Amino acid sequence: MADNLSDTLKKLKITAVDRTDDSLEGCLDCLLQALAQSNMETSEKIQGSGILQLFASLLIPQSSCTAKVANIIAEIAKNEFMRIPCVDAGLISPLVQLLNSKDQEVLLQTGRALGNICYDSHEGRSAVDQAGGAQIVIDHLRSLCSITDPANEKLLTVFCGMLVNYSNENDSLQAQLINMGVIPTLVKLLGIHCENAALTEMCLVAFGNLAELESSKEQFASTNIAEELVKLFKKQIEHDKREMVFEVLAPLAENDAIKLQLVEAGLVECLLEIVQQKVDSDKEEDIAELKTASDLMVLLLLGDESMQKLFEGGKGNVFQKVLSWIPSNNHQLQLAGALAIANFARNDGNCIHMVDNGIVEKLMDLLDRHVEDGNVTVQHAALSALRNLAIPVVNKAKMLSAGVTEAVLKFLKSEMPPVQFKLLGTLRMLIDAQAEAAEQLGKNFKLVERLVEWCEAKDHAGVMGESNRLLSALIRHSKSKDVIKTIVQSGGVKHLVTMATSEHVIMQNEALVALALIAALELGIAEKDLESAKLVQILHRLLADERSAPEIKYNSMVLICALMGSEPLHKEVQDLAFLDVVSKLRSHENKSVAQQASLTEQRLAVES
Numbered sequence: 001m002a003d004n005l006s007d008t009l010k011k012l013k014i015t016a017v018d019r020t021d022d023s024l025e026g027c028l029d030c031l032l033q034a035l036a037q038s039n040m041e042t043s044e045k046i047q048g049s050g051i052l053q054l055f056a057s058l059l060i061p062q063s064s065c066t067a068k069v070a071n072i073i074a075e076i077a078k079n080e081f082m083r084i085p086c087v088d089a090g091l092i093s094p095l096v097q098l099l100n101s102k103d104q105e106v107l108l109q110t111g112r113a114l115g116n117i118c119y120d121s122h123e124g125r126s127a128v129d130q131a132g133g134a135q136i137v138i139d140h141l142r143s144l145c146s147i148t149d150p151a152n153e154k155l156l157t158v159f160c161g162m163l164v165n166y167s168n169e170n171d172s173l174q175a176q177l178i179n180m181g182v183i184p185t186l187v188k189l190l191g192i193h194c195e196n197a198a199l200t201e202m203c204l205v206a207f208g209n210l211a212e213l214e215s216s217k218e219q220f221a222s223t224n225i226a227e228e229l230v231k232l233f234k235k236q237i238e239h240d241k242r243e244m245v246f247e248v249l250a251p252l253a254e255n256d257a258i259k260l261q262l263v264e265a266g267l268v269e270c271l272l273e274i275v276q277q278k279v280d281s282d283k284e285e286d287i288a289e290l291k292t293a294s295d296l297m298v299l300l301l302l303g304d305e306s307m308q309k310l311f312e313g314g315k316g317n318v319f320q321k322v323l324s325w326i327p328s329n330n331h332q333l334q335l336a337g338a339l340a341i342a343n344f345a346r347n348d349g350n351c352i353h354m355v356d357n358g359i360v361e362k363l364m365d366l367l368d369r370h371v372e373d374g375n376v377t378v379q380h381a382a383l384s385a386l387r388n389l390a391i392p393v394v395n396k397a398k399m400l401s402a403g404v405t406e407a408v409l410k411f412l413k414s415e416m417p418p419v420q421f422k423l424l425g426t427l428r429m430l431i432d433a434q435a436e437a438a439e440q441l442g443k444n445f446k447l448v449e450r451l452v453e454w455c456e457a458k459d460h461a462g463v464m465g466e467s468n469r470l471l472s473a474l475i476r477h478s479k480s481k482d483v484i485k486t487i488v489q490s491g492g493v494k495h496l497v498t499m500a501t502s503e504h505v506i507m508q509n510e511a512l513v514a515l516a517l518i519a520a521l522e523l524g525i526a527e528k529d530l531e532s533a534k535l536v537q538i539l540h541r542l543l544a545d546e547r548s549a550p551e552i553k554y555n556s557m558v559l560i561c562a563l564m565g566s567e568p569l570h571k572e573v574q575d576l577a578f579l580d581v582v583s584k585l586r587s588h589e590n591k592s593v594a595q596q597a598s599l600t601e602q603r604l605a606v607e608s
Contacts, residue, residue, distance in 0.1 A: 111161075211248055250292075275293055319344065
C-alpha cells in the first residue's frame with residue numbers, strides 16, 4: 001500500500017502537469033482509496049510529497065476531475081495539521097471560485113473542503129473571509145432553499161455546516177454573517193426542511209452559534225423562529241434532540257420580544273408537559289431535562305409582557321401550575337416555583353392578588369422546610385419572592401400579621417451572602433412606614449448585633465449596603481428611643497456615619513435622617529460614638545463639596561443644628577468654621593437648602 005501510494009504521488013506530479021484526464025482520474029481514485037483506509041498516514045504522505053501546491057492548478061471548473069480533487073482536500077483537511085498547509089498551498093481562492101460552479105457534486109465537495117479547512121482554524125477562516133466565500137454560500141442557501149430533493153438537502157446541509165465552522169466562536173465573523181442576512185434564510189430552511197434530520201440539526205447548530213450574539217436577537221425576533229422551534233420541539237421524542245432545541249431556545253429567550261413569541265407559540269405548554277413527565281424520574285437525563293425546562297419557564301417570565309400574559313389575572317393555567325410546584329418535594333421545582341412567583345411579583349396588581357390568595361403562607365411553608373441544612377438556592381428564591389410581594393403598601397401589614405418577619409428571622413444565622421442579602425431586603429421592605437414592626441425589630445438585640453456584624457462584610461458589598469440601610473430604616477420608621485439605644489449599645493452608630501459618605505445619594509440621605517433622629521432623641525448616649533466616628537468633619541466636607549446633592553446639604557444642616565446640644569460636638573462645629581460654608585448656601589438655587597442655610601446660620605451665630 002505504501003509503495004503503491006508513493007508511486008501514485010509520483011505519477012500524479014507528472015499527470016498534473018500534462019493534464020491527461022484519464023490517468024489523472026486514476027491517480028485521484030487511488031488517493032481517495034488510500035485516504036479511506038488510513039486518512040492520517042496518507043495525509044502526512046501527501047504533505048511530505050509537496051503535491052498540495054499542484055492541487056491549486058487542478059481546481060478548474062472545466063475539468064471532470066475537479067470534484068475528486070475537492071473531495072481529496074476535504075478528506076485531508078479532516079486532520080488539524082493539514083489545514084494551515086492547505087491555506088499556504090493557495091487552495092482557498094480556487095476553491096471559493098468553484099462555489100460559482102453549476103455542478104452539484106463540485107459544489108458539495110467544495111463546501112466540504114472549505115468547511116473542514118475552517119474547522120477550528122483561524123488561518124482557514126481568514127483566507128475564506130478574504131476570498132469572499134461566505135456571501136456566495138449564503139446566496140446559494142437562498143436560491144436553493146425551496147428545493148426538497150435529497151441531493152439538494154445534502155448540499156444545503158454541507159453549506160450550513162461550512163458556515164458553522166467558518167464562524168464558530170468568532171464574534172466578528174458571526175456578525176458578518178448576520179449582516180449578510182443569514183438568519184432569515186436559515187429560519188426559512190428550518191421551516192421547509194423540518195423533516196430532514198441532518199439539515200434540521202445543522203440549522204440548530206448554526207442558530208446556537210449565532211444566538212449568543214446580542215445583534216442577532218433583533219433579526220431572530222423579526223422572523224417566525226419561535227413558531228418553527230416550538231413546532232420542531234413538539235416533534236422530538238429523543239432526549240438528545242430536545243436538548244439541541246433547548247440550547248437554541250435558552251439564548252433566544254433572553255430577548256423580551258422573542259419571549260412573548262415563544263409564549264404565543266405554545267412553548268410553555270410543552271415545558272409544563274416535560275415537567276409533569278419527568279418529575280418523578282431519578283434518571284440523570286430526566287433530572288437534567290426537568291431542570292432545563294423549569295429554568296426556561298422562569299426565564300420566559302422575566303419579560304413583562306410574557307409574564308403578564310401567563311399571569312392572566314392570577315387565573316391562568318400556567319400560574320396555577322407554578323403554584324403547585326412550591327409544595328412539591330422536588331428541590332428543582334420548589335426553586336423554579338419560588339423564582340416564578342418572584343417574577344410574577346413585579347407589579348403591584350399581581351403582588352396584591354397573590355398575597356390575598358394565600359401565596360405568603362405557601363412560601364413560608366417552603367422556607368420552613370429549608371431552615372435546617374436547607375437548600376440555599378431555594379432559600380434565596382423564596383426570600384426574593386417575599387421581598388417583591390412586600391413592596392405594595394397594602395401588603396405590608398398583611399404579611400406582618402401572617403408572621404413573615406418571624407419566618408425570615410430564622411435565617412439570621414445563615415452564612416450565605418445571597419441569603420443574607422435577600423433576608424435584609426425583605427425585612428427592609430416589610431417595615432417601610434410600619435412603625436410598630438420597625439420598633440419590634442429594632443429592639444431585637446440578636447438582629448441588631450447581626451446587622452452591625454454584616455455592616456463590616458467588606459467582601460460582600462451588597463450585604464454591607466443592605467445592613468446599613470436596614471439599621472437606618474429601623475430608626476427612621478420607628479422613631480423610637482428604645483431602638484436607638486439598642487443600636488448605640490450594639491455599636492451601630494459608626495456604621496451610620498460611614499454610610500453618610502456612601503457614593504449612593506439615597507443611602508447618604510437615609511443615614512443623615514437616621515443620625516438626625518439619634519441626635520434629636522438620644523444625643524447623650526450617642527455623643528461619644530458620633531465624636532469618634534468624626535461625624536462633624538464629615539458634615540463639613542459634605543456641605544463644602546459642590547457635588548453634594550441638595551437633599552444631602554439640607555439634611556447635613558438639620559443634623560448640625562441637632563448636634564449643638566452636645567458640648568464636645570458643639571465645640572467641634574465652632575472649631576471648623578461652619579459659618580463660612582453655611583452662609584454661602586443661603587444663595588443656593590434650591591429654596592429648601594437656602595432656607596435651611598439661613599436657619600442654620602442663625603443657630604450657629606446664637607450659639608457661638
